Amino acid sequence: MEKTTLTSDPLFGRFAPILEANGLRIVEIHQAIHGTAVNLDVYVINNGKETDSKDCDEAYRLIYPLAQLDAGPLRDVFLTVSTPGLLRTLKDPYEFTLFAGRGVRIYDSGRKANLDGQIGAFDGENLTLEHCRMENSKEEMGDVVIALPQIQKAKLEYVWEDAKDGN
Numbered sequence: 001m002e003k004t005t006l007t008s009d010p011l012f013g014r015f016a017p018i019l020e021a022n023g024l025r026i027v028e029i030h031q032a033i034h035g036t037a038v039n040l041d042v043y044v045i046n047n048g049k050e051t052d053s054k055d056c057d058e059a060y061r062l063i064y065p066l067a068q069l070d071a072g073p074l075r076d077v078f079l080t081v082s083t084p085g086l087l088r089t090l091k092d093p094y095e096f097t098l099f100a101g102r103g104v105r106i107y108d109s110g111r112k113a114n115l116d117g118q119i120g121a122f123d124g125e126n127l128t129l130e131h132c133r134m135e136n137s138k139e140e141m142g143d144v145v146i147a148l149p150q151i152q153k154a155k156l157e158y159v160w161e162d163a164k165d166g167n
Helices: 010-020 053-071
Strands: 024-034 037-046 076-082 103-108 113-122 126-134 140-147 151-156
Touching: 010 024, 010 037, 010 053, 024 053, 037 053, 053 076, 103 126, 113 140
Parallel strands: 037 076
Antiparallel strands: 024 037, 103 113, 103 151, 113 126, 126 140
């Protein structure tokens, strides 16, 4: 996996502080300009609980006026705010900090295997995978440290039986 790029994106810098002050965090953000149209797609999570449509509505309410101001009077802004999904493929190392404690499946090129576990500490260079086990194995390997360049793919895993509220 490559080094983080999300936090260096100017759009992230523009909107993240406003959302974070309201308990929301940006997972992904994209902008496309086509003539007079500005399409802005934002994926958010709620810092303290499962993200729902109210969180998306709140993010929309906070972002839209600024996006409209940035676009100027001659452009139309089309904003979409949504959740990243339960089984998200992690695209940026920054996401390891957002989803700490969540289940994940990682393909480790050093071990040439899929590893399942919980996202632990991430220092920007190494990820600690807690309660780690090899794919299709019941035997736990304990905590495993994986260097960022060895992570070829990382995907959140959602175990329905582990849902806290039964949904």
